[in-house]
Amino acid sequence: MRLVQFIPPDESGARLGLLVKQTVVEVGESEKGSLHGWLERGMPFLDDLRALDVRLKGGSDDTTLNGHARRTFDLAGVRLAAPIQRPATLRDFYAFEQHVKTAMNNRGREVPKEWYEIPVFYFSNPTVMLGHDEPVTAPKRSNALDYELEVACIIGRAGRDLAAGEAEAHILGYTLFNDWSARDLQRQEVAVGLGPAKGKDFASSLGPWVVTPDELEPYKTDRVGVYDIPLTVRVNGEVRGAGNWRDLHYGFGEMLARASADVTLLAGDVIGSGTVGTGCLLETTRAQGPWLQRGDVVELDGGVLGVLRTVVG
Numbered sequence: 001m002r003l004v005q006f007i008p009p010d011e012s013g014a015r016l017g018l019l020v021k022q023t024v025v026e027v028g029e030s031e032k033g034s035l036h037g038w039l040e041r042g043m044p045f046l047d048d049l050r051a052l053d054v055r056l057k058g059g060s061d062d063t064t065l066n067g068h069a070r071r072t073f074d075l076a077g078v079r080l081a082a083p084i085q086r087p088a089t090l091r092d093f094y095a096f097e098q099h100v101k102t103a104m105n106n107r108g109r110e111v112p113k114e115w116y117e118i119p120v121f122y123f124s125n126p127t128v129m130l131g132h133d134e135p136v137t138a139p140k141r142s143n144a145l146d147y148e149l150e151v152a153c154i155i156g157r158a159g160r161d162l163a164a165g166e167a168e169a170h171i172l173g174y175t176l177f178n179d180w181s182a183r184d185l186q187r188q189e190v191a192v193g194l195g196p197a198k199g200k201d202f203a204s205s206l207g208p209w210v211v212t213p214d215e216l217e218p219y220k221t222d223r224v225g226v227y228d229i230p231l232t233v234r235v236n237g238e239v240r241g242a243g244n245w246r247d248l249h250y251g252f253g254e255m256l257a258r259a260s261a262d263v264t265l266l267a268g269d270v271i272g273s274g275t276v277g278t279g280c281l282l283e284t285t286r287a288q289g290p291w292l293q294r295g296d297v298v299e300l301d302g303g304v305l306g307v308l309r310t311v312v313g
Helices: 035-040 045-057 097-105 164-170 183-190 215-217 252-259
Strands: 002-007 016-021 023-026 073-074 079-081 088-093 122-125 149-155 171-179 204-211 229-235 238-244 270-272 296-300 307-311
Touching: 016 045, 016 204, 023 045, 079 204, 097 229, 097 296, 122 252, 149 229, 149 252, 164 171, 164 252, 171 296, 171 307, 204 307, 252 270
Parallel strands: 088 270
Antiparallel strands: 002 016, 002 079, 002 204, 016 023, 023 073, 088 122, 149 171, 149 270, 171 204, 229 238, 229 296, 296 307
16 A cells, blocks of 8 residues: 555645555545544554555455545545654664765774674654655755765554564655765764764655555565665766665664564564665765755655655755
């Protein structure tokens, strides 16, 4: 299934929708009917949505769910918000080896041996989640705005001390993630031995939709939470970086095992993969820029995951 958080025409509140081809079926009937709200009811709600999804994909026009016919909208006529607008936590890993090697090389360093021993992550700001076509603005003190092409998973069922092999049962689905970076602010803080903090504190983009694992079966590999799906980033229509989800050194199963050690992951939490190799200007320009400018259009393209578009404001 593909799930969206959308805003109907002439309305202001986002609610949950089921996306079938180019049609959005309103599942959450009010602003309280968000994806986060549905997750709080527990994962069994997916069975009802899956039955509706199968029916509509089979050619039926019956949008009845739980005894009520649901409104439908053309995808092109709605605004797409971030699938999860205020997750309890946002953890971002550092799991693509090519990106790590290049970033370390740009700093004149080798990849630490510890990176090959454990998947590592940092916490980012969960209160500034942008959706598809929602503009991003660089921090006032920054002149080095950069994008980062990533995949993220959204936790669907709470879990603690998960084993890597069972972790995907706790994943609602996957979405594209742009981990915006102010490289000058980040560079200054990392030099002190902390960070990236303010270098990442101002914005993250998620979307355009969430794809559940069953929809990704044709792309599945033999590793938990790893799929054979090309990932591309374009700036003003020009391809600036490309990789593949399968290039992950650590799969999402291993990431969730690490993240859930001695702590409970909650439904709605977001876990990022880290940047795909060549998926940011920091790599492709050897950290020298030129950086993003006002009016630039950044598109993350994940095939079945959709295209997450942002204009620099």
